[in-house]
Amino acid sequence: MTLTATWGQLSWRALDWVYLSGQVGVQARLPVVVAAGAAALASARFTRPSLVFAQPWQPRLERGLPLRHATVVTGWCLAAYLVGLLPLTAAVAAQGAGAPHPVPILGALTGFAALTLLGYLCGVALRGLIAVPVAIGLVFVCTSMPLVSDTWTALSLQLPFTLSLGSQESVALSFYRLGFFLLLVTAAAWTSLRLLRAPRRWSAPQVTAVAAVAAAAVLPHLYAFPLVTYAPSGSEVCAERDGVRYCVHEGHADELALIVELAAPVFAAYGSSEAVPAQVRDRSLATEDDEVLHGNEHGVLWTGIYPGWDPYQEVPATAAVWLVPDLGVCGSGGVGSTDEGASPEQRRMSALAEFEAWLASRPFSHGSGDGPSSEAASDEDGVRDWIGRNEERLARCEVEPEELPWRP
Incomplete structure (x- = not known):
């Protein structure tokens, strides 16, 4: 057994x-x-x-x-x-x-x-x-x-x-x-x-x-x-890329390069340096609950590294969640829909969810060739420009699904 x-x-x-x-x-x-x-x-x-x-x-x-x-x-x-x-x-x-x-x-x-x-x-x-x-x-x-x-x-x-x-x-x-x-x-x-x-x-x-x-x-x-x-015993191992500092517990040193490789394209695709965290840190380095709960106030994105984790799913998703406004801001109860009869709040929630999925797909966009994210891969500069023009509207949940730049 x-x-x-x-x-x-x-x-x-x-x-x-x-x-x-x-x-x-x-x-x-x-x-x-x-x-x-x-x-x-x-x-x-x-x-x-x-x-x-x-x-x-x-x-x-x-x-x-x-x-x-x-x-x-x-x-x-x-x-x-x-x-x-x-x-x-x-x-x-x-x-x-x-x-x-x-x-x-x-x-x-x-x-x-x-x-x-x-x-x-x-x-x-x-x-x-x-x-x-x-x-x-x-x-x-x-x-x-x-x-x-x-x-x-x-x-x-x-x-x-x-x-x-x-x-x-x-x-x-x-x-x-x-x-x-x-x-x-x-x-x-x-x-x-x-x-x-x-x-x-x-x-x-x-x-x-x-x-x-x-x-x-x-x-x-x-x-x-x-x-x-x-019990944060042990030292930290760090690397830096595009102004973001990445640090993990020394016991997770083998995961550091992959974390940087998966998170950096997400931050680069968003473009705004003010929205990107100053640090990405391993939760194994935390010393108290407040340090993790209030990490966003200090520009620190905490990511969990634990036995059996899948960095290819978790790191891009965690980075995208940091950049996208709280999905509850739309007032749709966390439910997005573009079906006929969907409320305006649900449609805008759907736009945020699709935007988050697009960001999380950035590490895998090149050479993939499938899905709507690949259409934007050839023109990420244009998407960054669109994000810069609409960043405040995204934060206020005012973007409709049809406005997303990869939509035909």
């Missing part, structure tokens, strides 16, 4: 160790469900009271037997999961960007063991095959809760989003997750041992263990841990 889920990532661009550190928990979400089901099956079949060799009074039901069950199931499943991650680890090691984060990795692996033991506990408690679907459902819910609410992130294997170079999981969150899963391992193992003794009844230590786990599960809902912090 793990190898199948990660196989397509082996050829991704911009892989880094921060991404892999998070993927250890992300990719475990479904394999740990299978592991919990296997553990529940093992405990339900080999500890049920109908077995002639597993009577409550026999010594094999003391500490040694359940621990051997749990160790074998957890060990095999966790080892298989780690083997499935080896190809992705090798692909990341080949690129070598950033450094691994050990606490999130250790927390995810401890969580894998804890949830597997939780499945084993279901089998011990229910003493029948009904424990298998119960364990699968319970663990699946536990691993899926962060996708519903961020407050569950400290109690599960993964963040609700993917990290990459320049960011890291919050230290407090990482250590809390590790501590919670260590507590869950201890409570699940201890409770399993106590339930296999005769007579089966709750004792003070069991109640204490359950109460400790419950208290640890409630705390993140009372105090919301920060999920992510900026």
Whole structure:
């Protein structure tokens, strides 16, 4: 399962160790469900009271037997999961960007063991095959809760989003997750041992263990841990073309030339030096949210470089969005149309959208020969002149689709 889920990532661009550190928990979400089901099956079949060799009074039901069950199931499943991650680890090691984060990795692996033991506990408690679907459902819910609410992130294997170079999981969150899963391992193992003794009844230590786990599960809902912090470690690598400075994190140095090649034609096609950003920067270099949110006020265009990104689509589109007025200015609710019966706002929205698409196509216009953008490729100077004459009208969303210079 793990190898199948990660196989397509082996050829991704911009892989880094921060991404892999998070993927250890992300990719475990479904394999740990299978592991919990296997553990529940093992405990339900080999500890049920109908077995002639597993009577409550026999010594094999003391500490040694359940621990051997749990160790074998957890060990095999966790080892298989780690083997499935080896190809992705090798692909990341080949690129070598950033450094691994050990606490999130250790927390995810401890969580894998804890949830597997939780499945084993279901089998011990229910003493029948009904424990298998119960364990699968319970663990699946536990691993899926962060996708519903961020407050569950400290109690599960993964963040609700993917990290990459320049960011890291919050230290407090990482250590809390590790501590919670260590507590869950201890409570699940201890409770399993106590339930296999005769007579089966709750004792003070069991109640204490359950109460400790419950208290640890409630705390993140009372105090919301920060999920992510900026970690712009490493220097920046820069290049300059046509007055625009392009800078990326040193771990993304291989992407710099391509970014310049794809963004520069978009800026050149627009023509106005005042509209073009002073800098294009990699978000991995950011140090705070305000720096990114208010980048346009300082002439900085921030572009995300992350594992699996497609620069041929994202860089020209990001550059074009910077140059084109906010598409909501037309008052059409973001919907453009030139169909019969379309409102004036929708028609003008359509003109802006087509203008943005034309700008984004500039890196691919020469030698392409297809689409309306190729008609303007032979006369980009004329289009720049038209943009200069109509820049204010474009900003006020007053241009009709028929006025676009590449229209017949």
